Amino acid sequence: MSFMITLAHFCEVHGPSMVICTQNVHSGEPLESYYGAKVPPSSVCKSCAFIVPQESTSLRTKSGNQIYISTQHPSSQPRYAALRQTIMRVFTIESNHDMSKPLSFGDSKNGYSVSLGFKLIDDTARGSDRRYFLIFTCDSEQKLYENYSVILDQLTAMVNFITSRSMHILDNRRKNENNNETYMRRGSRMPKNRSIMDLLQDDNFFVKLHLWASSLLAQL
Amino acid sequence: MLGNLLRKKEFCQQDPALEPQVPPPAYAAADAHYSGTQLYGPGNTVPVASFRLSDKSSLCRLVVVQDSGIRSKQTLFDSALSLRPGVAEVSSPAYLNKSFHHPTSELSALMFGYYGILLNETISTTKLHYLPPLAAMPASMLVTRLFSVNSSFRLCESGHGDPDWAPKPCVYTRDAPVCDETPTRLAFGLIVPVARDRNAHEILTNHWPEIAGHLEATQNLIVAKLRALASPSRQSAGSKPAFPPGCLQKEPDLVHSLHLFVRSLVFLIETPRLYVPLKHNDSTLCRWAVAVATWLELKDGRHPSLSLLPTPIQESQSTSPSHACSPVVGLKFLATLLTLILPYRCEVVDGPLNYHTRRAVRVVLVTGNPVVSQKLVLILAGIFGYDRYTFSRTLEQEDTDTDSEPRPTASKPIPIQRAAYQDDSSSESMSPEMTFSSGSAKGWEIPSKATPIISNSPKFTEFAKPERQPVTLVRRASSYASLQNLSTSYGSQSTTLSSSWRNRLHFGSFMERWRSGVGESVDVTPPPAAEYDEYPWKSVSSGGANLPRLSRDLGSLDLDKEKPVVRTTYEIPSVGERVDLAQQVMAADVDFEPVDMAGGANVLDIAPLAVVIPRPQVLPLMTGYIDQYRPEFSLQACPVHYNLEGQICESMRDDCARLGPRASSRTFVINLKQREVKLMEMQDCADTESAETTPRLTITRLFAPYKRDLSEKLAHDVEQCDAVLNRILYLIKSRSENDKIRALVEQLIH
Numbered sequence: 001m002s003f004m005i006t007l008a009h010f011c012e013v014h015g016p017s018m019v020i021c022t023q024n025v026h027s028g029e030p031l032e033s034y035y036g037a038k039v040p041p042s043s044v045c046k047s048c049a050f051i052v053p054q055e056s057t058s059l060r061t062k063s064g065n066q067i068y069i070s071t072q073h074p075s076s077q078p079r080y081a082a083l084r085q086t087i088m089r090v091f092t093i094e095s096n097h098d099m100s101k102p103l104s105f106g107d108s109k110n111g112y113s114v115s116l117g118f119k120l121i122d123d124t125a126r127g128s129d130r131r132y133f134l135i136f137t138c139d140s141e142q143k144l145y146e147n148y149s150v151i152l153d154q155l156t157a158m159v160n161f162i163t164s165r166s167m168h169i170l171d172n173r174r175k176n177e178n179n180n181e182t183y184m185r186r187g188s189r190m191p192k193n194r195s196i197m198d199l200l201q202d203d204n205f206f207v208k209l210h211l212w213a214s215s216l217l218a219q220l
Numbered sequence: 221m222l223g224n225l226l227r228k229k230e231f232c233q234q235d236p237a238l239e240p241q242v243p244p245p246a247y248a249a250a251d252a253h254y255s256g257t258q259l260y261g262p263g264n265t266v267p268v269a270s271f272r273l274s275d276k277s278s279l280c281r282l283v284v285v286q287d288s289g290i291r292s293k294q295t296l297f298d299s300a301l302s303l304r305p306g307v308a309e310v311s312s313p314a315y316l317n318k319s320f321h322h323p324t325s326e327l328s329a330l331m332f333g334y335y336g337i338l339l340n341e342t343i344s345t346t347k348l349h350y351l352p353p354l355a356a357m358p359a360s361m362l363v364t365r366l367f368s369v370n371s372s373f374r375l376c377e378s379g380h381g382d383p384d385w386a387p388k389p390c391v392y393t394r395d396a397p398v399c400d401e402t403p404t405r406l407a408f409g410l411i412v413p414v415a416r417d418r419n420a421h422e423i424l425t426n427h428w429p430e431i432a433g434h435l436e437a438t439q440n441l442i443v444a445k446l447r448a449l450a451s452p453s454r455q456s457a458g459s460k461p462a463f464p465p466g467c468l469q470k471e472p473d474l475v476h477s478l479h480l481f482v483r484s485l486v487f488l489i490e491t492p493r494l495y496v497p498l499k500h501n502d503s504t505l506c507r508w509a510v511a512v513a514t515w516l517e518l519k520d521g522r523h524p525s526l527s528l529l530p531t532p533i534q535e536s537q538s539t540s541p542s543h544a545c546s547p548v549v550g551l552k553f554l555a556t557l558l559t560l561i562l563p564y565r566c567e568v569v570d571g572p573l574n575y576h577t578r579r580a581v582r583v584v585l586v587t588g589n590p591v592v593s594q595k596l597v598l599i600l601a602g603i604f605g606y607d608r609y610t611f612s613r614t615l616e617q618e619d620t621d622t623d624s625e626p627r628p629t630a631s632k633p634i635p636i637q638r639a640a641y642q643d644d645s646s647s648e649s650m651s652p653e654m655t656f657s658s659g660s661a662k663g664w665e666i667p668s669k670a671t672p673i674i675s676n677s678p679k680f681t682e683f684a685k686p687e688r689q690p691v692t693l694v695r696r697a698s699s700y701a702s703l704q705n706l707s708t709s710y711g712s713q714s715t716t717l718s719s720s721w722r723n724r725l726h727f728g729s730f731m732e733r734w735r736s737g738v739g740e741s742v743d744v745t746p747p748p749a750a751e752y753d754e755y756p757w758k759s760v761s762s763g764g765a766n767l768p769r770l771s772r773d774l775g776s777l778d779l780d781k782e783k784p785v786v787r788t789t790y791e792i793p794s795v796g797e798r799v800d801l802a803q804q805v806m807a808a809d810v811d812f813e814p815v816d817m818a819g820g821a822n823v824l825d826i827a828p829l830a831v832v833i834p835r836p837q838v839l840p841l842m843t844g845y846i847d848q849y850r851p852e853f854s855l856q857a858c859p860v861h862y863n864l865e866g867q868i869c870e871s872m873r874d875d876c877a878r879l880g881p882r883a884s885s886r887t888f889v890i891n892l893k894q895r896e897v898k899l900m901e902m903q904d905c906a907d908t909e910s911a912e913t914t915p916r917l918t919i920t921r922l923f924a925p926y927k928r929d930l931s932e933k934l935a936h937d938v939e940q941c942d943a944v945l946n947r948i949l950y951l952i953k954s955r956s957e958n959d960k961i962r963a964l965v966e967q968l969i970h
Binding site: 002035038052053054055056057058059060061062063076077078079082089092093094095096097098101102103104105106107108109110111112138139140141142145146148149150152153154157158160161162165202204207208210211212214215216218219 | 329346347348350382395429798803806810823826832
């Protein structure tokens with residue numbers, strides 16, 4: 001059974017792109033095939049980059065006899081292709097009347113997924129917000145729906161955490177900035193690429209997201 | 221009976237409190253004398269569904285939409301439109317009640333996506349959406365299946381060859397057109413009303429394999445209908461098929477398909493599933509053991525007096541020296557049944573269809589009498605789900621707490637009991653006429669034909685002993701007569717040899733006693749005096765003094781004091797605090813350390829988080845008595861139906877279609893009336909990919925009364941199983957033997 005938990009972002013420069021992807025390693029498979037390589041700087045910008053301490057390319061957690069690895073992209077080509085299709089779908093094709101509701105779809109080529117979208121308000125972004133999706137992908141339809149409630153519950157909790165933290169940061173900033181010059185105005189150098197890490201003011205955001213994803217996968 | 225009435229009243233009072241306007245569900249009538257405590261977990265009456273889809277089934281809807289270009293979608297079928305009677309369809313434009321149903325354009329936007337551009341034009345896609353609330357339907361979900369057809373109308377498996385990423389659909393599916401020439405994209409959507417709570421989606425996601433099966437069947441049906449529509453027009457091969465709007469509107473099969481889907485979902489949601497936690501709950505174990513004992517005595521006739529019957533497999537004392545319960549005569553129905561079915565235990569618990577092994581197994585009890593089937597269902601479900609049903613630790617704790625309270629009726633092993641049963645085998649000195657004469661004093665006529673067998677029987681002397689425990693006495697009294705006319709399930713018109721002797725010996729029905737069950741609770745046990753009156757061996761006086769002990773022993777099984785397990789019809793909600801992983805992870809600092817890797821990979825090791833997310837326990841698809849055969853359940857009891865075999869056969873064909881090539885489906889049909897076990901097997905032996913292979917059906921009669929041609933191995937296994945059951949029968953008298961019983965159950969399983 002293969003699972004992937006992905007944070008996807010609609011980048012203003014690169015379009016729908018994956019920022020971090022956590023996978024479970026099958027027993028007996030070489031770990032090396034899962035580790036990520038250095039992504040060329042041209043293909044990522046700050047808003048879609050996977051930024052972790054010590055310039056690492058992979059995060060690894062051993063939980064019991066299971067190993068979970070997070071990278072920016074899955075190193076396996078078919079997985080990458082499937083995940084890309086899924087990300088394209090959630091950002092550009094699938095419709096959902098309520099952003100807070102999950103989107104579930106699947107086929108026998110790209111796998112089966114549950115995704116939950118959210119927006120973070122950012123004055124420096126085009127349209128003043130940045131769109132993200134947390135996507136859970138599985139290669140077994142049965143397994144996904146068996147665990148649907150647990151997955152959805154944790155996805156919702158994570159999205160709630162991220163959005164409320166972002167709102168909290170914005171509120172604080174507004175309280176501190178009693179500057180009328182910025183009222184109803186955009187910043188001078190627009191648009192600006194900002195990572196979700198900056199928006200949430202957490203340098204270890206991706207490390208924590210990896211830990212969250214591997215803890216969730218360990219429960220399945 | 222009083223207890224039954226009270227319980228019934230309680231149930232009736234409970235029901236309207238939940239949903240005042242709702243009549244009791246269909247299964248309630250059959251379940252009125254079911255004690256919920258037996259089949260539905262400690263302290264439970266028959267669980268009632270918190271969300272009743274059956275009340276809202278009119279809001280379920282099927283829509284078939286054709287994609288004919290960007291922003292151009294045509295509705296081919298809409299069940300919401302066909303519901304208007306008495307209006308000439310030609311004259312009236314399609315009308316949709318907007319307070320009940322969503323506009324089709326809104327649905328098609330969800331089904332096809334915003335822009336109508338599809339990344340993948342051929343493969344079938346399944347989607348699940350939440351729909352916006354309507355005035356008459358506050359919450360609903362849309363299940364979509366997108367698929368493509370081309371002019372050949374043939375589908376094949378989409379090729380996915382990569383071992384690294386080969387997604388597997390729930391059911392076997394042919395989801396891509398045979399060749400990629402300009403297919404038409406079609407979609408159908410099923411709208412299902414759901415509850416408004418956070419986990420409302422569970423009614424769909426928990427039953428996903430079943431829903432996926434229906435999606436596949438509906439898709440095949442639509443493709444077949446479209447093919448029939450297209451063939452007269454003789455489209456040239458290779459052209460993109462297009463269908464006029466509303467062309468499927470008058471198809472009754474599509475309405476029927478929706479009806480089947482809703483019905484299946486209603487059964488899955490609203491039928492209470494069994495919960496018999498033998499392994500973790502003492503009182504459940506006791507009830508189970510009592511049910512086994514009762515079955516052995518009443519149904520299999522495990523009584524010395526039965527030696528007057530021709531026994532199917534004569535078991536002399538010498539063949540089973542391992543245990544003391546040697547005068548084992550009568551049928552070995554239960555032992556044979558368990559021997560045959562237990563190898564399929566895991567598959568039954570995993571649900572009727574196992575998609576990994578491509579095998580399907582069902583156990584169907586056919587009976588006219590829900591009460592008798594209840595006992596067998598309890599026995600089977602307990603042993604099937606022995607290591608699957610878990611019991612929450614907190615509840616277990618409280619459970620044992622109540623047990624250890626210093627009550628006068630506290631459970632203490634009654635010392636004489638074990639000796640009592642050992643006496644059974646060694647009571648050769650007992651005079652037989654004591655019992656026999658009392659029998660004739662009652663006016664019971666022993667048929668003359670049976671007499672020689674009595675006199676010939678070597679075990680006749682091993683008969684009742686005065687010092688026997690009252691529990692046993694009562695049951696023996698019951699068994700003595702009820703063996704003759706046990707239940708309607710041993711119908712009188714049966715011409716089999718097995719029942720002919722019963723017809724000649726006509727006694728009053730013992731259904732009442734059977735129903736009240738020996739071990740259920742004190743209040744349903746008949747008063748000792750009445751019980752004693754009916755006791756045929758009047759000369760036995762010592763039993764009377766012991767009778768109060770009966771209630772004491774059963775009092776320890778009294779369930780009214782037990783804390784009920786919180787459950788719904790199909791799951792036990794998770795116990796404990798909700799775990800918010802995000803909060804835990806994000807609030808804390810994380811530890812990480814770099815790892816030196818060969819090959820230049822830059823890896824950080826992150827310490828794992830020790831956390832367990834409590835999860836609800838979805839109960840296996842095993843249920844008790846339902847009023848008709850339902851293929852959704854792997855264990856069920858249902859009434860006799862003239863076309864039952866046809867129905868089973870049909871569902872097995874469906875199984876094979878869902879499981880794909882080389883699938884097999886088995887159904888054990890246990891007919892309690894004829895007391896036979898049949899195995900219906902269907903094997904999809906076709907290796908070819910052509911769709912028109914019909915699986916072959918074989919029916920084997922595995923057990924029938926006096927069927928002697930058991931294979932040696934099977935006979936041996938039956939003997940072993942029977943020995944274990946007999947030991948359980950004698951262990952139930954003491955509550956302290958629970959561990960031994962559990963050990964025996966485990967022995968049975970393995």
